Amino acid sequence: MKLSQREEDLLDGKQGPGAKKAMEILVAYGEACDAERMIPIISTHMAGNYSVLMDEGVEWLEELAQGGTKVSVFTTKNPEQFDFDDADELKVPMFYQEVQKRIDRVLRSLGVTLTYSCHHYLVGNLPRLGDHIAWASSGSQVYANSVIGARSNRDGDHVVLAAAIAGVIPEWGLHLTENRKGQVLVDAGGLDFGSMTTADFQALGWSLGKVVADKTPVFANLPSDLTIQNIKGLLYTLTVTGSVGLVHLVGITPEAKTVEAAFGGDVKPVFTISAKPENIEKAYKEISSSRETKVDLVIFGCPQCTVQEVQEIAELLEGQKVNSETRLWICTSQWVKTLSKRMGLYEIIKKAGGRIVADTGAACGPYRYLPELGVRVVAINSARGNYYAHNVTGMDTWFGSTQELVRTAVSGRWEGRS
């Protein structure tokens, strides 16, 4: 790679050992990816929580922070394992509370903004069209590229932190305009969008991700008034069964005003798919991993619930009671929790026997300690959440719509498709 004088100085350790380590990581990564140079970035987002870091990862961060290493770019952080305000009430074991204090301390010392949220773009980390960024977590990355129009590769946390410290990232992949052209055409004209739930959008993403694989899809004939919840449902799930980083939603994606623009001129798809209602129905059966009808926990929020989703759940739940042998959790960010209190939603949910849980998510955050509290079978209104909760932390999972999950919470038994 060709480095600037500033980058050479960082690599030589002239700005301290943390910056030297950061530059070493970026150069190795850049050379592995055949990048020719570094480019400046304006936003970073870090993903991993204790589930993947483990003790050694926390120690690595502490070592990096020694000598006053700081990020030079605005950096936010994905959810952790529990709601910091309610940790004792939720019976989070002390071990996890102590390790979280260490993670808090080291991230703050590095200058990371402690959002503990995966909708960081709704609460302050919002780049613009064409900005170069480094966002870990495949869901965040595909949202940045496809809805915001900012440019991020699928970078891991070490690369993201290194980029945040050095302020640059290797130029390759989706940072380059020529790699952002559509490759596969998905005709969505055969779907009845008016009748589709957010869960249906996820089931569609699950089904199509397997076909699209690592190609960049172009969705044509979509209604332009899709809600942010439905857009996220489709995009975040496409990254679970496929490895896409950019999805052109024609009429929504800033770079895809037309099908031609999405393909960068000539519309020459590698192949074409017609999305059909059957795709959706079949996916439901594949996403759930449980056979057990008694449900211990009904959990919402992967990605974390927006305030609109909290409102929907509160309306469905109002006047009912969560079954005494089932828990109901709504995972979100601290500010949506605060908003929910202000709007009276928190009280409605609490009265019904459910709770709003901030700082964590329904994918894998709480599942290191929940089994210790007797939670084994989990219903999640997120296909992505089902996948990670089952495959990373070994939970028994059910996938269904928000309505099905609320019914399940009330009866204590799975009420969705099986």
Add this chain to the structure above:
Amino acid sequence: MRIKGKSVCGGMAEGDALVSKMPISFTGGVDPDTGRVREPNHDLEGQSIAGKILVFPAGKGSTTGSWQFYATCKRGNAPKGIINLKAEGVVAVSAIITGTPMMHQLENNPLECISTGDFVRINADEGYIEVEKKG
């Protein structure tokens, strides 16, 4: 037999080769406590990568793999050296943060000219490997 290639992370390592024809994910795919490959139906399933010169096509899967590789290394269960056909980001970063010597883009296909059990020496500072066929 000496084969030239490109270095991803410098340093020297030597040991017995463990060769896989399949990509490896360090998140979910390898147990940090034992170094054993635990991905069902992987061609190394049940075998330990600890202390080996690990030869495989490339990394795959979650970008959190570099956290898991780091823990595997600190627990004494990482390979001594890595040889890939063509490195991708997750394994390249894993090698750098642990100081594991790593080479890729060799002049000859390492999956064909190295077999499990061969003795392999990596000199990633000078950009070559040496292979002594077993028995």
